[in-house]
Amino acid sequence: MSAVTKAAKPRKERRGLTRKTREAIAFYACVSPWIFGFVVFTAIPMVASLYLSFTDWDSFQSPNFVGFANYVKAFTKDPLFWKVLGHTFYYACVSVPLSLLIALYLSNLLSNNFRGKRAFRTIIYLPSLVPLVSAGLIFKWLLKPEDGPINAFLSIFGIKGPAWLLDTHWVIPAIILLSLWQVGGGTILLISAINGVPKELYEAAEIDGAGHYRMFWNITFPMITPILFFNLVTGIIGAFQVFDQVYILTEGGPDNASQMMVPYIYTTAFKNFQMGYASALAWILFVIIMIISALVLRSSSAWVFYESEVKK
Amino acid sequence: MNNNYKTPGAKARRYAILTVVSAILCAPLVFVVSIALSSDATTNAMSFSFFPTEWHWENFIRVFDSGLPIGRFIINSLCIVLPACLFMTLSSALVSYGFARLRAPGKDILFIIVLSTMMIPGQVLMIPQFILFRTLGWVNTLLPLVIPNLFANAYNVFLMRQFITRIPTELDEAAELDGLGYFGIFTRIILPMMTPVLAAVCVFTFSANWGNFFGPLLYINDEEKMPLALGLQVLSAQSSGAQTPPWNMIMVGSLILIIPVLIVYYFSQKYIYESGLGVGSAGIK
Numbered sequence: 001m002s003a004v005t006k007a008a009k010p011r012k013e014r015r016g017l018t019r020k021t022r023e024a025i026a027f028y029a030c031v032s033p034w035i036f037g038f039v040v041f042t043a044i045p046m047v048a049s050l051y052l053s054f055t056d057w058d059s060f061q062s063p064n065f066v067g068f069a070n071y072v073k074a075f076t077k078d079p080l081f082w083k084v085l086g087h088t089f090y091y092a093c094v095s096v097p098l099s100l101l102i103a104l105y106l107s108n109l110l111s112n113n114f115r116g117k118r119a120f121r122t123i124i125y126l127p128s129l130v131p132l133v134s135a136g137l138i139f140k141w142l143l144k145p146e147d148g149p150i151n152a153f154l155s156i157f158g159i160k161g162p163a164w165l166l167d168t169h170w171v172i173p174a175i176i177l178l179s180l181w182q183v184g185g186g187t188i189l190l191i192s193a194i195n196g197v198p199k200e201l202y203e204a205a206e207i208d209g210a211g212h213y214r215m216f217w218n219i220t221f222p223m224i225t226p227i228l229f230f231n232l233v234t235g236i237i238g239a240f241q242v243f244d245q246v247y248i249l250t251e252g253g254p255d256n257a258s259q260m261m262v263p264y265i266y267t268t269a270f271k272n273f274q275m276g277y278a279s280a281l282a283w284i285l286f287v288i289i290m291i292i293s294a295l296v297l298r299s300s301s302a303w304v305f306y307e308s309e310v311k312k
Numbered sequence: 313m314n315n316n317y318k319t320p321g322a323k324a325r326r327y328a329i330l331t332v333v334s335a336i337l338c339a340p341l342v343f344v345v346s347i348a349l350s351s352d353a354t355t356n357a358m359s360f361s362f363f364p365t366e367w368h369w370e371n372f373i374r375v376f377d378s379g380l381p382i383g384r385f386i387i388n389s390l391c392i393v394l395p396a397c398l399f400m401t402l403s404s405a406l407v408s409y410g411f412a413r414l415r416a417p418g419k420d421i422l423f424i425i426v427l428s429t430m431m432i433p434g435q436v437l438m439i440p441q442f443i444l445f446r447t448l449g450w451v452n453t454l455l456p457l458v459i460p461n462l463f464a465n466a467y468n469v470f471l472m473r474q475f476i477t478r479i480p481t482e483l484d485e486a487a488e489l490d491g492l493g494y495f496g497i498f499t500r501i502i503l504p505m506m507t508p509v510l511a512a513v514c515v516f517t518f519s520a521n522w523g524n525f526f527g528p529l530l531y532i533n534d535e536e537k538m539p540l541a542l543g544l545q546v547l548s549a550q551s552s553g554a555q556t557p558p559w560n561m562i563m564v565g566s567l568i569l570i571i572p573v574l575i576v577y578y579f580s581q582k583y584i585y586e587s588g589l590g591v592g593s594a595g596i597k
Contacts, residue, residue: 030410037460
């Protein structure tokens with residue numbers, strides 16, 4: 001470090017600035033693109049959104065301050081709000097754990113070395129790369145009630161498939177089905193996590209005579225909990241913000257049976273022009289996501305295992 | 313894990329399970345290819361088969377003079393994606409260099425802000441952002457989809473900062489002795505060493521914007537200004553009338569939306585893995 005300071009000295013004299021000041025100037029010059037983007041596209045919109053949530057703005061006339069009326073309306077006067085919130089919970093609480101379990105199972109099958117490993121991994125990963133618009137269009141086809149391939153397949157076994165996207169009870173399972181099709185992304189992450197587990201642990205366990213299931217539950221599973229946890233948190237946050245699938249498959253129908261928070265906010269703001277109420281809904285969603293993330297983070301110490309804790 | 317699945321029975325069972333799962337996951341894509349290769353007659357009769365029985369590869373050329381503005385959609389998508397890839401990657405790299413290497417008062421607070429903005433869902437911002445762009449007169453132009461993507465975003469900054477902290481600082485110090493300033497160190501030393509993470513961020517930016525549906529849905533009304541992702545959905549939704557949309561052409565469009573993502577991922581796998589993303593989160597190792 002001393003050599004560096006010496007070398008910097010001539011320049012310091014030249015510009016009349018201390019090294020510290022120059023470094024600070026350089027830092028702010030470097031981070032200025034982020035600061036600009038943050039202020040213009042995040043900070044100011046956040047404040048504006050919070051303000052709007054306390055107004056009755058309809059995007060045409062000037063907004064009037066209405067206090068907590070929008071929030072009160074959501075929780076007490078808007079029956080659709082509870083329905084939509086329930087659907088969102090239903091979707092998130094089924095699709096996220098289910099795809100995590102499937103990803104865990106598949107990654108366990110795929111993490112070893114065996115013939116055709118690469119081919120299987122690629123095929124399983126492929127659907128998760130498909131843009132949601134394409135995926136949505138594909139599933140709209142697959143799920144057609146009369147002649148759709150899924151129901152045609154079920155009829156081979158004598159099962160009469162439901163009307164899926166047209167059936168109020170089956171529409172959310174249909175959207176969950178689409179999310180399960182893209183299980184490969186999580187699987188790939190878990191495979192690399194499993195491959196990162198030190199081999200010595202398995203060798204030691206084998207000497208002790210542990211079988212496959214013991215090894216999985218006592219070595220693999222605890223060692224990859226940080227990644228599982230990461231997938232769980234990001235998955236839940238993502239599931240609460242689901243939009244594309246719902247909009248493309250059903251636009252919230254039939255009879256709002258698949259309406260979820262973000263498409264509902266979109267409809268409220270840009271179809272019904274209740275900008276104030278929609279802003280309040282967006283903030284409610286934000287707070288819900290924060291609470292869930294905090295709960296998951298809190299609970300994590302009970303079951304997430306960090307390698308560094310052992311080294312202490 | 314070499315000790316699992318040793319017995320022939322376990323091996324066979326694993327192959328059986330993986331084959332069934334792969335077949336189920338592949339099936340929708342097979343069906344898309346089958347529709348995309350169907351003739352117009354099959355399309356009008358809606359008598360698609362699951363496996364391709366006709367091979368009308370010329371559909372991939374016909375789609376550009378079929379009267380559907382798919383060529384236009386692709387150009388619009390490229391106008392959004394290419395500037396985003398270039399500027400998002402470079403600006404995020406510059407910002408992350410600042411956070412990783414330079415000391416300044418207020419830096420820690422700014423970095424906490426970076427981390428916390430990663431948690432803000434876009435929906436909270438969508439209404440005021442829409443108002444902002446409407447005030448600027450940018451609605452129904454590509455600008456709201458291009459401009460915000462030119463400025464470093466929190467997730468990429470975090471990712472790249474983690475990467476830079478693994479580059480030895482001795483390199484910076486040596487370069488400084490040779491008379492390089494902070495910007496020189498960034499362009500000559502750090503940036504060349506960041507190739508894997510630059511590629512990874514570029515790929516993520518590409519696929520996020522190429523497939524983006526929500527943004528264009530908010531801002532674009534005219535069909536000739538739509539990017540491919542929105543355009544396809546609009547074309548397919550026009551089916552509600554008496555006439556069915558040309559599904560073979562729409563599925564060709566869908567494949568055009570899918571294929572670049574697959575190609576980009578295939579060639580960037582190595583970089584994504586090297587940038588440390590293969591392990592999932594920075595916390596594990």
